[in-house]
Amino acid sequence: MSAPNTDKNDLESEYEALLSFMYLSPVGIVRSDKSGFVDMMNPLAAQLLMPLVRGGSIENIFDSLASVAPELRNLVASFEAERGPVCENHRVFVTPAKDDAVVLACSIIKVNADVLMMVLTDISRQVAAERRARQTESWLAGIYTGVNDFAFFTLDAQGCIDSWNPSVERLTGFGEVEVIGHMLSRFYANDEIVLHRLPEHIALTRDDGWHVEEFWCETKAGRRYWGQVLISVLREEDGEISGYSVVLRDITERKVHSDNLARLLTTDHLTGVTNRAHFFEIAESEVARAERHARALSLVMLDADHFKRINDTAGHQAGDEVLRRIAGEAKALLRRSDIVARLGGEEFVLLLPSTSASEAMVVAERLRVAVEQALIETAVGQLKATISLGVASLGDENQTLQDLLAAADHALYDAKQAGRNCVRCAIAEPEDVSLSVSEEGNTVPT
Template identity: 55%
Template sequence: MNSIEPGADSIESEYEALLSFMYLSPVGLVRTNPSGVIDMLNPMATQLLMPLVKLTGLENLFETLSSVAPELRNLVTSFRESCGSICVGHRIHVSPASEGGIVLTCTIVKINNEVLITVLTDISCQVATERRLRQTDSWLDAIYTIVNDFAVLGLTKQGVINSWSPSAERLTGYAESEAIGETLRRFCNLPDVDVDVFDEHLTFAREEGWHSRDYLCQHKSGHTFFAQTMIAVLREEDDEFSGYTVVCRDITERKVSSDNLANLLTKDHLTGAVNRAHFFNLAEKEFARANRYGQSISIIMLDADHFKQVNDSWGHPMGDEVLKSIVKIAEGVLRPGDTIARFGGEEFAVMLPKSNGLEASVVAERLRSSIEASSVSSAGGEIKITVSIGCASMSESRSTLKQLLVCADAALYHAKSKGRNCIVDIDDF
């Protein structure tokens, strides 16, 4: 009897130490089964997850995170090892920067076939710092690296060119007489959807003191080049705002290599669609533009029907081909300014700037019918796929990205409950 008691006391004290560690840990710790059902979590995890808790309560981790990280369940089910790290430092963007910019990192470790441990850490401050550094780095790099060519010019308070230097003529090929009285838009190749980009650039410069942005420009001879353009506010001695100073530099050579890197950081590696994090970055800019100019934005949530059956019947490689085909079809249907992002697994989000509910429904039907009419070839025959779609457009009650995503997601699941291969607009139910 005496030989057993010390061991029992030791186990009990170790268990109490473990509970104390979980309770006091500065990171969120959650213990679940492979389906995500929670049986233990510490106060920090509760604090981090509470903003995402729905009416059903904090019972299943994957369901709680489904609106911001639907891919987690798929990562877990796809992990075939008996134990090990399922994901490490996976970023979850809970809200875009315009709504507080909450970002968590998620690490999931499979202990055995019955237990998963998830570690959640709030890195919002770190991400905000990264964003600020990216903005300033672009211009600091222009100072400390070799400059192919540059131009200096002046703008009136209305954004009209009122001074033109020899360097500006050298960069663009246009003489002073051809430039004075024009705007910067005269020298850039911009799609119709970006007609307001220069007005935004001037607005941001006024608000921040200066602002930098890259443009695809066209030389008078016809050749194109990328220019990094900094617009700084010009003030008189009495601090009265009197116009802008503009400095442009040719960054074509650097742009090519940086675009390759940007694709690695902003695109989904499988489908080529925009990834979730970059989608939030793009959406933040579009919502700022929409609010500034009184424009509308619509969000479409799209989910492949019975996708698990595709993987089970045809194998995961063919399932991957189906996902890639969905993105390819969508890119053929969408406008240049629209964005399709892979949100995780077989779920995609589409952002439609300057689109109301009726216009979004038209695009959604083109997507649905085009995908239904297509097929993916395999050794065993043609694979047919359909999609369910949910739509939501900006309104007084849906003025933020988060609200639009939640509503579009609700409409998507209503479309699935109606039998799939259909479109539901949030305003229709």
């Protein structure tokens, strides 16, 4: 007659053991229903997610992660099996991608029709180590694979070619008299000749001892190829720089194979623009570049006005078409050197190198008008949409990427408060002047 009590005690012991495992586990564990509503979470998971909730509670795990990993909800929704792993070690950049970024590895398991288990692991140190390894080993890692040809030559201290050998002609088609005394731009494709590129090559090489960059090149006969250039410092016995050694490689074949993979890893699945994680990697580099060379840099944050209303009245597919059209209009307006990225939801960001605040205002206003005038084709018919935009530029008050994002976000908030479908610009000056763009496109103080 004691068996039932024994069974009950065994179940209670197992439950207590499960709770102990949950709370003492070295990884974050979250249990939720298929819609993401949480019913159990261990302390480590709450700690790892704290930067996202800013003191608030975590009720829906997908909502909490929407700003950094909006794709997780779609991954779960598109997983058709009754049970099994939805994703394994999917990387989530909780804070911007840089050396001290917070990065989580997220694995989701569908236990049954309505129960999900999410495992979160802090892999920030691993990601930082991988980034450093890529920076220092990228040249060596690819030198034995995907190489069609290479050329070796040297530059003098001013950056002019001062030596030649047959490998140069074999790769580029140019003879000795056609390259000696010229700059590296001799080998660039015409659309890659940017005035600041060569000085930056040399400056970065002087700072670090070596520098690697990739861009389109063109042979004497007009054949385009994807070139990778490694520049390293040559020094005299007293340590003074006497010149530079250069290895130019044709890595076109490798680029063709890597582009597809890179596109998957760096682009937003819905709109095709740069994704959040890759944007932060690019933006950190652009901020450092602008500061090093004292160049302007501006950032525009924007989002779709009344987007929830569009989803609620026309459906999520129509909302997706609106986001795709906004991204398309932005890409059509921007230069090759500019970046448009989706930060999450209906929020986008434009990164505009060598662009002042006033110039960025013009770009933002053109985009606002283009979106306002667009007729967006959806399954429920044509829609119209508008956007609000906030502009910020690098300066004394905005010295870091985080400063820029915060200033642009504040300007975007001002645009929303002003009635939406407008542009606001926060200028980092002592007077803290805020500017807006009138309907005629003129910059006016507010």
